[in-house]
Amino acid sequence: MVYENPDGVRIGLEVHVQLNKLNTKLFCGCSTNYHDSEPNTHVCPVCLGLPGSLPVINEKAVEFAIKIGLALNCNIVEQTQFHRKNYYYPDLPKGFQTTQYDFPIAGEGKIVIEGEDGERVIRITRAHMEEDPGRLQHMGSIDKSKGTLINYNRSGMTLIEIVSEPDMRSPKEARRYLDKLRSILDYLDVFDGDLEGAMRVDANVSVYMGERVEVKNISSFKGAERALLYEIMRQKNHIRRGGEITLETRHFDEARGVTLSMRTKETENDYRYFPEPDLVPLRVADWVPEVLKTLPELPDAKRDRFIKEYGIIDMHARALTTEIKVANFYEEVASKVDPKAAAVWVADILKGELNYRDLNVDAFTVEDIVSVIELVTSNKITEQSGVEIIRAVLDNGGKPQDIVKEKGLLKVEDDIVAKAVEEAIAENPEAVADYRAGKEKSLNFIVGKVMQKTKGRADAREAREKLLAKLDE
Amino acid sequence: MITKEEVEHVGWLARIEIDAKQSDAYAVKLNSVLDYFGQLDEVDTENVPPTYHVADIVNVFRKDVVQESMPQEDVLANTENKQEGNFKAPRIM
């Protein structure tokens, strides 16, 4: 099936990734660990832009940037330098942002996502390094506020801006792209995506191959999907009413779920880029072989290996390799029990229970899931009981073996089931007669009676089979 | 020739308020300097690379090691415009 893209939607994304796993900022030694700190306590003359201060590049930040470029299948530039992007904004303490311009550290890459109609390649235009501005807090709404509070703790954090081609055809594909990007970055161990502001998105959106509109200020993945759905609808409605889409920048208002035009003098920018005279060029091409060696197995490669090595289905392999933590967890489990059973339990059941509770895989131990799987595969408990144990561990803690005992979940003996079946038939002659007369529903009623008598410890499927055998005698 | 309007535009880009009366005077002085700069047009710079840095050095880095930040009090010491540890500025738009 080919996706027709009826509205001619084209979406390109610019994703700002904050490399918060570095110890220090991009141009100074201030700690990156500011998220729970008082305002303006993680700043120095450099990131505060005090007169006379000078930047010095964090070597590790460059290494991380190269790593990201390689993971996105990009070409790494031979030589580059930082530029000044000149514009005035109160979050920018120097009156310019130090960024890369004509030679981004990484150019022309691609990543593969699960598109509307199967695998789809999204081209990466470039990935470049730049510094994060400070953080503004509007006292009221942006246009009617009484003032602005500025905290420069974030100022100077290393950002990688990853720019894609407009290769996505729906908000869903955009979401998949973002998920995939996050997955890759997660594998590289360069950032903690759970920290506030770790990934920020600007989107270019157009319909019917028309002019593109830039949507800024999208701060979450969920927000991205909502912003795009709104913006596509808005453009379609506008055109239907005879309007024309013109090149513009719009601001996503997360609270209202709408995009607002920013047609102010402020957007008339001329950034007057020029090379930062306080920094010397970077010649990094010869770092590539070394960095390449540190590159871990990435999600796609891991998925392919899981399918081959563990004989699991594609759907499970994908689910297990999205997050590196889950993949590692699975591999440990698979080394102890049947890998296929492990895939079902980790990918289908455990992940579902974790997502429902907004927890990650750290909330469960390999030992516990192995216990659950062993109990089920050795036929000691039912699958349903296995799920119940997982829920109990997550909600109240405890070990699976103890929970089995506390809740009396061990499967009952065969003869008890057999006895219950006989009793149920004897005590419900009407239902038996109905079943024999062709009323299938009556069978369920008798199965229910059997379950009642065994207090639910019988396996329902097994009970049904035994009942049928008896009735057909 | 830089026009009065261009002076005002550049003034906005540089965030320097210039009123209509001043922009005329600025235009005159700026044009005399720009005229002088125009003499560079005579120089043949075909195949001449630009010199951004006189020193031919590359790859100057810092290790990713944390240095102490400034106390909040020092950070805010040079302004009266502060609130709860933040700098305070007028609204943006």
Next chain:
Amino acid sequence: MAAWTDISGIIQKIADSSAEEVTAAYIETIGKSRINGFTTVWDEAINVAREIDAKGHAGPLAGVPIAIKENISTKGLSTTCSSKILQGYVPPYDAHVIERLKEAGAVILGKTNMDEFAMGTSTESSCYGPTFNPWDMDRVPGGSSGGSAAVVAAGEAPVSLGSDTGGSVRCPAAFCGVVGLKPTYGCISRYGLISYANSLEQIGPLATNVADIATIMDVVAGYDHRDSTSINRENTYSDALKDDVKGMKIGVPDEYFGEGIDKDVEKSVWDAIGKFEDMGATYEKVSMPHTKYALASYYIIAMSEASSNLARFDGTRYGLRTEGENWHVMASKTRAEGFGTEVKRRILLGTYALSAGYHDKYYLKALKVRTLVKQDFDKALANVDVLMAPTMPTPAFKIGEKIEDPLSLYLADVNTVPVNLAGVPSISVPCGFAGDMPVGLQIIGKHFDENTIIKAAYSFEQNTDHNSRRPPEVA
């Protein structure tokens, strides 16, 4: 305090009395000054001197007073670039050179006047009013480090630090009859120097004699990891203090004796070159054909960089704030009020030169011409050891004479700016008088070959008596 005391004389005095007494004597002298060279005298100076006395005068400059230009950051001491926009700004940190001076035991006397943001050749554009030339109170001291040169000439400080973006140490040194050095780009850390044009400028010392220049260089020069353009290279400058120029090859570029040169200046410089011949050196004429384009190239680059460097002065975090209905209006009003006319002109021109449509015509073109100017130096210095020329084409001009006409002021820098474009070192030494005003001889060297120009300057000083004459305004 006897004026024009050199560092060794001061160290002797400190040994005989105390650092406290020496510092107090300078502060008293400054108190009587009429030249407006200092903007601030540091109220901690006496306490620092007292501590140095208590600690027993450790360090090569123990107790030696020094004056610092207004654009070099000093912790706890106002640093304003002589601009209204930085009124009240007190840096929370010391510039690298200040750290080095303090470690060496120097006593910071205070801050010296300058052209606002170092943009000028006359020290007239300061928000503190002009500094006067101690040789003639009607004349400018040169600029932009006019305060740093004038206070040394007037005996209000034995040595000082200035900064040289396009001649701002050498010009006032020449106009005030003192010695001033612009080191090779990358020689002294710029950390803490408030940028005017980053790719061109260096901090440089001013003193009454060449030996003191070398002594200060031994303290302040050297690698600093906080300045990415700082070069890691060891050198002892005082090793160059030898009276020996035998066999030294001097190049004299014709282009530095161009239109508008003062006849007395020209004569003094040729006399000096004659003196070098007498001392055993030889000279030849060299040609540096792109010199006439250096000025335009320099100003475009400096203004472009400045337009960006000065963007941070927006009224938000420090300095002046003029309220407005929103942040952008506040910033525009603050900058309109806080910057002086010349600074605004340069920001506007620099913004224009970098803006869409003009970037290639002005900024990029200027950088290409810079390459040609640099090549002129490479070629000329391939065959000779040093270049010699007038530092300034004229002696100090009258206050008010050029301030209304920016272009005429820019043209005064014709002999100093090429050096900054090329990044080579250059020293200005007194070499005579034009009327009653001092004339400076500029000696230019190869990259990081400060020692050769220091040796040449020192030898010249040892064999002449140009700096025996004292200005009338010595307190």
